[in-house]
Amino acid sequence: MEFTEVMRYILGIAVIGFGSIFVQKMCRKFWYRYKLRNVEGPRGVPFLGNILQFGSNNADFFKAMENWCNEFREVGCFKLFVGFQPVVVVFNPYDMEKIMQDTSLDDKGVFYQLYVPWLGDGLAISKGSKWMTRRKLLTPSFHFSILTQFLPTFNDHAQALTKKLCTLFDGSPLDILPLISLCSLDITCETIMGMELGAQKGQGEDYVHAVRRLGDITVRRIQYPWYWNEALFHHMSIGREYLKCLDVVHQTTKNVIRERKLESQKRDQRDTIIDDNTLDVRKRRRLAFLDLLIEVQKQNTHFTDEGIQEEVDTFMFAGHDTVSASIAFAMYFIGRHPAVQRKIQEELDLVFGNDRDRMVTKEDLQKLDYLSCVMKESQRMMTAVPILARQLETDMNVCGTTIPKGTSFFIATHWLHRDPKQFPNPEIFDPDRFLLSNSKGRHNFAFLPFSAGHRNCLGQKFAIMEQKVILSTLLRKVELMSTQEIKDMVLFAGPVLRSVEGIKMVVTSKNVTF
Numbered sequence: 001m002e003f004t005e006v007m008r009y010i011l012g013i014a015v016i017g018f019g020s021i022f023v024q025k026m027c028r029k030f031w032y033r034y035k036l037r038n039v040e041g042p043r044g045v046p047f048l049g050n051i052l053q054f055g056s057n058n059a060d061f062f063k064a065m066e067n068w069c070n071e072f073r074e075v076g077c078f079k080l081f082v083g084f085q086p087v088v089v090v091f092n093p094y095d096m097e098k099i100m101q102d103t104s105l106d107d108k109g110v111f112y113q114l115y116v117p118w119l120g121d122g123l124a125i126s127k128g129s130k131w132m133t134r135r136k137l138l139t140p141s142f143h144f145s146i147l148t149q150f151l152p153t154f155n156d157h158a159q160a161l162t163k164k165l166c167t168l169f170d171g172s173p174l175d176i177l178p179l180i181s182l183c184s185l186d187i188t189c190e191t192i193m194g195m196e197l198g199a200q201k202g203q204g205e206d207y208v209h210a211v212r213r214l215g216d217i218t219v220r221r222i223q224y225p226w227y228w229n230e231a232l233f234h235h236m237s238i239g240r241e242y243l244k245c246l247d248v249v250h251q252t253t254k255n256v257i258r259e260r261k262l263e264s265q266k267r268d269q270r271d272t273i274i275d276d277n278t279l280d281v282r283k284r285r286r287l288a289f290l291d292l293l294i295e296v297q298k299q300n301t302h303f304t305d306e307g308i309q310e311e312v313d314t315f316m317f318a319g320h321d322t323v324s325a326s327i328a329f330a331m332y333f334i335g336r337h338p339a340v341q342r343k344i345q346e347e348l349d350l351v352f353g354n355d356r357d358r359m360v361t362k363e364d365l366q367k368l369d370y371l372s373c374v375m376k377e378s379q380r381m382m383t384a385v386p387i388l389a390r391q392l393e394t395d396m397n398v399c400g401t402t403i404p405k406g407t408s409f410f411i412a413t414h415w416l417h418r419d420p421k422q423f424p425n426p427e428i429f430d431p432d433r434f435l436l437s438n439s440k441g442r443h444n445f446a447f448l449p450f451s452a453g454h455r456n457c458l459g460q461k462f463a464i465m466e467q468k469v470i471l472s473t474l475l476r477k478v479e480l481m482s483t484q485e486i487k488d489m490v491l492f493a494g495p496v497l498r499s500v501e502g503i504k505m506v507v508t509s510k511n512v513t514f
């Protein structure tokens with residue numbers, strides 16, 4: 001056979017191959033369109049679905065979601081097509097309850113697969129027996145009584161942050177988020193990984209930046225199927241940037257693991273903490289999260305280095321980016337509402353008296369009720385993880401119809417939290433709506449900043465404790481003022497909620513010494 005004939009032959013096979021895949025996908029899409037005919041949604045175009053309406057960046061996508069959620073507010077759900085993939089966006093409490101309580105709905109789906117190069121098949125992404133075994137293993141490390149052992153670490157880094165904010169700020173508005181991220185990264189590294197990173201002292205900025213870019217780029221990939229193929233993606237400029245960031249992040253976590261393993265070997269030699277082969281709960285509790293994984297690996301050869309790496313990457317990310325966004329937005333709202341700031345101050349005066357330096361104790365945490373309401377209201381207005389995803393493995397009855405298996409859900413908690421039936425005047429910041437007396441009659445699934453059900457946030461108590469310690473330390477020493485209007489904030493999810501211009505604030509020290 002001549003060369004041109006061979007080429008023609010190969011080309012023919014390729015055309016038939018791609019053609020049949022294309023026809024198959026089109027038939028599948030028509031089938032989904034038929035099955036989802038009772039769910040309203042914006043009109044898309046053939047092949048691309050609604051992709052062209054997503055705009056050219058993550059902020060445009062967020063705005064498009066906002067407009068659609070407003071348009072379909074009455075029904076509380078709508079459908080989209082991301083290329084050939086059918087998606088139902090849900091943001092009403094009734095369907096939320098069904099989704100969150102269905103323990104068989106375990107698959108985070110095609111979109112979360114794009115997080116795998118970064119987070120591996122760790123706790124946030126895995127499913128089935130792998131997820132269940134790991135969740136069972138790790139849950140005791142997040143019990144309230146264990147977390148209170150971290151209070152000295154929370155306090156130390158909260159005080160370092162306060163000092164930094166007081167010295168850096170000179171009366172002009174500055175973006176507070178980068179400083180809070182470094183503080184939160186220090187806390188995550190020390191409490192979860194058992195290692196001092198020194199991010200507030202200048203280490204780790206490259207890690208924080210790389211995590212941000214990985215998040216932004218992954219959300220971008222979710223919107224555009226032409227970024228989904230790994231091999232092709234790695235040859236694009238955005239893909240090359242992604243790989244560089246991946247390297248920074250994985251090198252950082254590998255170093256942490258290496259150091260802790262060395263430490264563990266030394267400990268074994270000293271034969272102090274772990275003195276037999278049974279990891280009973282009491283002993284687990286004395287171990288940092290990463291040390292626990294290392295000890296488990298010693299006794300279970302199936303638990304590989306890769307297994308440790310994916311959990312470390314998951315917790316390093318989940319533990320710092322969400323918390324720092326939540327704290328920064330809470331500071332923003334406090335800075336915009338002087339009356340709220342005064343009320344917090346009164347509560348702090350009651351709990352701490354004139355003592356602006358005292359460490360926050362677990363008893364203090366339980367007394368800071370108004371601060372809790374402020375944190376909740378801030379999470380309602382600016383939901384740190386604004387959209388979650390799932391994929392149906394069996395048909396499910398939601399949105400008043402049967403949604404066929406294979407459909408993805410976008411669980412849009414940011415817009416769930418703006419339901420005027422559950423939160424009258426949802427655009428008004430009002431912490432009092434979370435007072436016990438004002439919460440009566442509200443649907444149990446109307447407020448889900450940490451998700452709910454079996455896949456809820458494992459770090460919820462950790463996050464609340466960290467936020468309370470940082471805010472109550474900070475607000476005893478500084479006054480906050482936000483100059484930015486909320487309506488001027490351009491928001492985007494990457495995957496944690498952020499503002500394009502950062503969160504600009506004026507921080508004024510209350511004439512205190514450090």
Ligand code: HEM
Pocket residue numbers: 123124125135192314315318319320322323326384385388389449450451454455456457458459460462463464
């Ligand atoms: C304010 C801070 C935080 C918020 C708003 C938040 C929110 C969430 C949400 C909404 C989910 C569900 C994600 C999904 O279903 O796709 C989740 C899962 C998770 N979060 Fe958090 N989170 C926070 C802090 C933390 C912290 C501090 C840690 C750990 C130290 C953590 C660890 C996790 C893990 C491991 C999962 C996956 C749980 C599973 O699937 O079993 N989170 N978080």
